[in-house]
Amino acid sequence: MNENDEKMSRLDAAFWDARYRNAETGWDTGKVTEPMKAYIDQLHDLDTKILVPGCGNAYEVGYLLEKGFRNITAIDISSLLTDRLRKKFSEEEGKRLTIISGDFFELAGSYDLILEQTFFCALPLYRRKDYVRTMYRLLKPGGKIAGVLFDREFVGGPPFGGSRAEYEELFSAEFNKRSMEPCYNSIDPRKGAELFIIFEKDK
Template sequence: MNEIDMNKVDMTAENAWEGRYQNGTTSWDRNGVNPLFHDWVVATLASDAKILIPGCGHGHEVIELSRLGFNVTGIDIAPTPVAQMQHELETEGLQASIIQVDMFTYVAKQPFDAIYEQTSLCAIQPEQRLAYEQKLYSWLKPGGSLYALFMQTDAEGGPPFHCDVSDMKALFPTSRWDWEKARPLQSPHPSGRFELGYRLIKC
C-alpha cells in the first residue's frame, strides 16, 4: 500500500530530494541491491521478521525483501522514487508497505525486528542526527537489529556528510545499543566513496 500523509511531509526537504530524483542526479543509487545485502542482512533475518528501510529511495532492498517473502516497510520523503517503487512492486505482483513521509514524523504502528540504514543518516543535516537516532530506537523492538552503513567521506560538508566512527559511537551509545564485536564491513559506494557496516542491537 502506498500511503501519503501531507501533514507529515517537510516540504523543504521533500523539494530538495524530489528535485534530485526528477533531475536524475542520484549518484548514490546502485540501480540494484547492495552486494553485501544478502550475506550481511538477509541471511541473519528470521523468516517472520518485520523490516523497516528508512530513506529507501528507489527501494531496491525493499523490493528484494518482498521478493524473498519478508514483511517489509519502506519510507521516503520524495514522491518520485516512492511512485516508481510502488509501480515496480505492482508489476511483479509483490507486497510491501510503502509510505511517503518525513521520517522525523513517522511513527511505527508496531515495532520492527530490524532496520536497514543505507545512506540516510549521511543524507540528513548533522544537527538532525540525534533526532534520527531517537526515531531509529523508537522503531525497533528491544533486541532488534540496526544494520547501519556509515558513510566515509573524510570531507567537510555534504550531503553526504561524513559519519566518523567516533561520532557514531557517541550518537549510538552503549547504554542504548550493543555494538557487534565483529570488524565492520566495507561497502564500496557508487559515488566512489565507501561505507562501514556495523550491526547494532537495541538494548
C-alpha cells in the same frame, strides 16, 4: 541556527523530489549493495518486520521481496519517488510491502530490524541525535539497526560523512554495539570508506 544549518534545513521533500526528477543521484549504485546483500542473505525469519527508511530506489526492498520476506515497510520523504515505487512494486504493495510517503521522524510503528543504506548520510547533521532517538523508538526490544555508514568526510553534502569515533559516541546513548567493521565488499569507489554497523536495543 547558523548559515550551514539553515542550508541543511532546506533538505526537504522538494529538494529530494528535484534530485530524483533531474536524476541527480550519484550515490545510487543501481542495485542492492554487496554489504547489504550479504547481510540479508544470512537472515532466515521471513516474518521479520523490516523498515527501510529513506529507501530511495529501494533496491534493498526488491532484494528482500526476492528472498521471500513478508513484512517490509519502506518510507521516503520524496513523494515523486514513492509514486514510482508504487508502480514498480504494485503487485506486492498492500501485501508483503507497505510504502509510505512521509517524514521518517514522524513515523509510527514497531520493527524488528531497520536497514540503513545511505539514509543517515543524507540527513542534515543537526538531525543525527534525532535519528538515533527515532530509531530507538521504532525498534522493538531486542531490535536492530544494521547497515552501512561512511567512514570518511565529504566537502559540502549531502552526502555527509562521519567517523567510527563519532558513531560510537552517537549510538551508545541508546544502543548496544554488536558490530562496527570496515566493509570488505564495498564497490571500488567506496573501498576503505564504509563501515558495516549493527546496533541493538536492549531486550
